[in-house]
Amino acid sequence: MLVPPVSQDAQVINNLYVVLYIFSALVFLLVEGLLVVSVVKFRRRSANDAPIQIHGHTGLETMWTILPMVLVAVIFLFSVNAMNQLQATGTFNDPLNHVHGINDQVAIKRVSEAKKVDIVINVTARQWMWQYKYADGFVVNQDLVVPENKTIRLDIVSADVIHAWWIPALGGMIYVNPGEMSHVWFNAPGGTYYGQCNVFCGLAHSQMLSNVKVVPQAEYDAWVAEQKTK
Numbered sequence: 001m002l003v004p005p006v007s008q009d010a011q012v013i014n015n016l017y018v019v020l021y022i023f024s025a026l027v028f029l030l031v032e033g034l035l036v037v038s039v040v041k042f043r044r045r046s047a048n049d050a051p052i053q054i055h056g057h058t059g060l061e062t063m064w065t066i067l068p069m070v071l072v073a074v075i076f077l078f079s080v081n082a083m084n085q086l087q088a089t090g091t092f093n094d095p096l097n098h099v100h101g102i103n104d105q106v107a108i109k110r111v112s113e114a115k116k117v118d119i120v121i122n123v124t125a126r127q128w129m130w131q132y133k134y135a136d137g138f139v140v141n142q143d144l145v146v147p148e149n150k151t152i153r154l155d156i157v158s159a160d161v162i163h164a165w166w167i168p169a170l171g172g173m174i175y176v177n178p179g180e181m182s183h184v185w186f187n188a189p190g191g192t193y194y195g196q197c198n199v200f201c202g203l204a205h206s207q208m209l210s211n212v213k214v215v216p217q218a219e220y221d222a223w224v225a226e227q228k229t230k
């Protein structure tokens, strides 16, 4: 069961999955169907029964070479089309959230101009937690808290090994590599969205949760005020 999407990007990705499911189901039915038909129709009926021996069949061989190629090509086109619709990643020719050098000024300028954002949060991935540093200066180590219906950008770096940020309801996965900065944009309605580090990053990888709590603005302001006093 797919996680219900709450962002446009997550919707685009889910739609692509549905297309892939349909293709997979068709291939499954075709292969299993032929298998069952063959088992029943061509089963051995007596001890002397032997099938006709065939060596080479140009027609069949061409078919099972061309058909998968066409299938993969069609899936590729659907995928490129979906990638081009993703808001958070720019376009296929001008991808945004792929990794950049941390002090690459050109990349930083491009990212900051890419989309008008309300809040930027600096995120550090480390074994085994996400640390969120807010503009007000405080750092939290538990869930990410953001106001609802605001455009958020996360600037994510890794302090140690490769991690990956992925909240299925909010959009696509992004790798977080040491020595590079990755970017994630999202704008979500209120709710709690579950995710976790999506690249095996050591012993406690499975406990490296990355949950996002999206709350009303007033609640967010109160939360920020509380954090500042700590």
Ligand SMILES: [Cu+2]
Binding pocket: 125, 126, 128, 162, 163, 164, 197, 198, 199, 200, 201, 205, 208
């Ligand atoms: Cu991790």
